[in-house]
Amino acid sequence: MIEICNLFKQYEHQPLFKDLHLVVEKGSVVAIIGPSGSGKSTLLRCMNGLEAFQKGYISVDDQRFCGVLERGYNKGQEGITIKNIRRKVGMVFQQFNLFPHMSVLHNITVAPIFVLGVDQAEAESNAISLLRKVHLMEKAGKYPVQLSGGEQQRVAVARALAMKPEAMLFDEPTSSLDPEMIEEVLLVVKELVSEGMTTIIATHEMGFARDVSTRVLFLDKGEIVEQGKPQEMFSNPQNDRTKAFLSRFMK
């Protein structure tokens, strides 16, 4: 469903991805692991049209994006392509990024109403059922400042789901949470995966990656060093860099 081909990306003459290929089939769950600075966030952001790149393309179904971005959004055909990709692929950020001036309910309905043209009543009833799904029914009228980090992240998931995406990208969804809140967010992701949602998740939660993913991908210095089924990767890594990285985690 998602195909990354020949991806080349550099930050100020510092190449990050030199020639990256990745294919994600419909219904698969890909966990991206790797040390800090390896390019996990950048890869996900490229897939959502938030980051420009210099060579190669990323295609989602029949939509192909070639990496040219003018201040975050494009005009013309490129712009339509990016928008279509973003509608098919939802994204959840490490920092939640809820809209602080809107209630939880409004956070979830704003995009369906103004982007998809859904009428308000329908958007709200849909939002309520999404809130039930993330176990936050009673928080509909609250504002983001009144929620804990874990609750905010679950609202962010509901907000992305409200656009009825076909795939979800999670960029370290639990990294800025206190330990006791990590589980509640991971539970929500697990439930989503069990419903068959195509998912790509960058994470430092190795146990979670092993349990839910269909494929694990080890990224280091912008390079996919090794990938494979989770059991094989975690119990029997082939590459030395993977071994070194995992040994630090398995202690």
Next chain:
Amino acid sequence: MRRFHEWLIFIIMEYKYFIIRCIVMLQMCFSGIFFSINHAFAYQDTLDKIKSSGVITWGFDAEGGAPYVFRDSANPSKHIGFEVELVAAIARELGVKVRYFQNAWDSILLSLQRGDFDIALNGIEITPDREQSVLFTRPYYAYAEQIVVRDSDNRIHRLEDLRGKKVGTLYNTEAKRLLEAMGGIAVNIYSGQVEPFKDLLLNRIDAVFVDLPIAAYYTMPNPQLHMVGDPVGDGYYGIALRKEDASLADELNKIIEKLLRSGELKKIYSRWGLWNVAQEKLFLHEGILKNYAESPPSSSEKAPIVLTKFLPTLLKGALVTIGISILSMMLAVVLGLILTFMRLYGNTWLRMVSTAYIEIYRGTPLLIQLYILYYGLPSIGITLSAFVVAILGLGMNYAAYEAEIYRAGIQAIPKGQTEAALSLGMSGRLTLKRIILPQALRITIPPMTNDFIALFKDSSLISVIAITELTKSYGILAAASMDYFKLGIITALLYFGMSYPLSLYARKLEKKLKSHDRNL
């Protein structure tokens, strides 16, 4: 030795501004001390002082001062005018030299009283009000008020025809009092004499009513203007002295008499086209002065009625100030938003235009901008009314500051907000409207309120373009009553009473916003 030298240079370079400030302050202290010695401890008779120092210091205002005293356009370092020649003749008779002291006309009598100069001689009309605070010599010129209209205009022939018209006159003059006494005239008050004639030529006003010498000087060389009707009223210019300088007054009276009888005065005035039969009255000066003394017209109702009499005028001025502040702030907000969008989201060209606008408006004085709008634009064929100029001038100036506030507000919104909105499929425009602007607005309200307070106070600058707002009302009332202190306090209180609630409000908003941020 070399080291000491370097050290000295280092100190001077590092602390040059501090050193300069110290020197200036020391200088101020010393002149302050000398000043007080002069005037408090060792009072010296001014006539003796003039004689012993060989110098008489003359206070005047040369700004737009033709034909009294002004700068020679052929040689701008030189003062010319009939009063220059008169003062030269007086100094010659006294056997002393003249030292020139330029002083704003509005405050010339105050400066005289403060002791900045020995005599004030600059078309100062002898009035009972003024006689209460200064001593006048016998008159040296008999003036009358003259109507000037455009040559193409034949509606106005005499004083009565001015009713229902817009008439320009000068700040704190007999002509102004005459017009106001007549009633039914829209009086536009100017502080410089060139401006009313400019506005007359630009159709902003229908007539100018000023002292004859001024009318004659500006009308004669200009075929588009002409004087109509006979000169109205009669009054006299006298030399103003401090109350205690009776001996100087005696001496000057003798000199004026001598210049009159010798025909020298007539020669000077004739050279400037100012001699007329009315001047014959100068010979009868005792009778004239006595006349004033016997019938003091308004002086009895002067002193204690400050509040009841002056407050309505001040309040009217305050209303104008409020109206203009609100309208220009509205303009500033709208224009500021446009500038911000151009700068943040426009193409290269729009960005350059917006940046240039902001930098130019912030880098030049508001006063100059007002002058250019009001007196400069007409020369390229755009003539705006004073009211429009006031709103445009303030609004366009503050738009530059608002734009900077909005830009800061928008840029203060974390990038994650935009990315979250975009990732939900929102367009750039929708993101701006629904996500960025509502959050930026909250941040910008406190600085905007502060800016509004600043604009409110800056609106006093528009008093230079013939709008009678609060500051101008104060200037007019204070000049008429010579009570700069009490009226000043009242006016300041009015400004304060209007701006303080706003600044309280701004502070409250700021606090609220801060506590909100803490929750985040």
